[in-house]
Amino acid sequence: MAGKKTETLDVSRLACPVNVLQTKKMLNGMPPGKLLEVITTDEYEMDMVSFFKRTGHKLVGTSRKAGKVYLMVRKTE
Numbered sequence: 511m512a513g514k515k516t517e518t519l520d521v522s523r524l525a526c527p528v529n530v531l532q533t534k535k536m537l538n539g540m541p542p543g544k545l546l547e548v549i550t551t552d553e554y555e556m557d558m559v560s561f562f563k564r565t566g567h568k569l570v571g572t573s574r575k576a577g578k579v580y581l582m583v584r585k586t587e
Contacts, residue, residue, distance in 0.1 A: 520549040522578050526557045533558065537567060540585045545570070548581045555579045 519536045521529035533548055540546065550558050555572075562569050562583050571582035 516545040516547055516582075518547045518549065521554075521558075522549050522551050526554055529554055530557055530561045533561065534565070537565075537583075537585050542585055542587050544585045546583050546585060548583060550579050550581065551577065552579060555581070 517536065517540065519533060521532050524532060529550060533546075537546060548558060552574075558581055559569060561567075562581075566586045568584040568586060569581060570584050571580075573580045
């Protein structure tokens with residue numbers, strides 16, 4: 511589907527708050543409705559989820575593989 515390509519941001523090697531700031535910067539540059547896959551670690555998963563809740567972005571999926579957490583978030587206004 512045109513215009514619905516998912517962007518990916520790997521912040522798995524970054525600690526808080528840098529991981530959240532990088533995610534915020536990426537989301538700010540995206541149009542509403544676009545999907546962003548954020549790759550993080552168990553240690554910082556809740557920081558990312560809290561950020562999404564505070565800013566109104568919708569977490570639409572979570573998965574785990576090889577020690578990393580993959581968070582799928584939909585950009586809102």
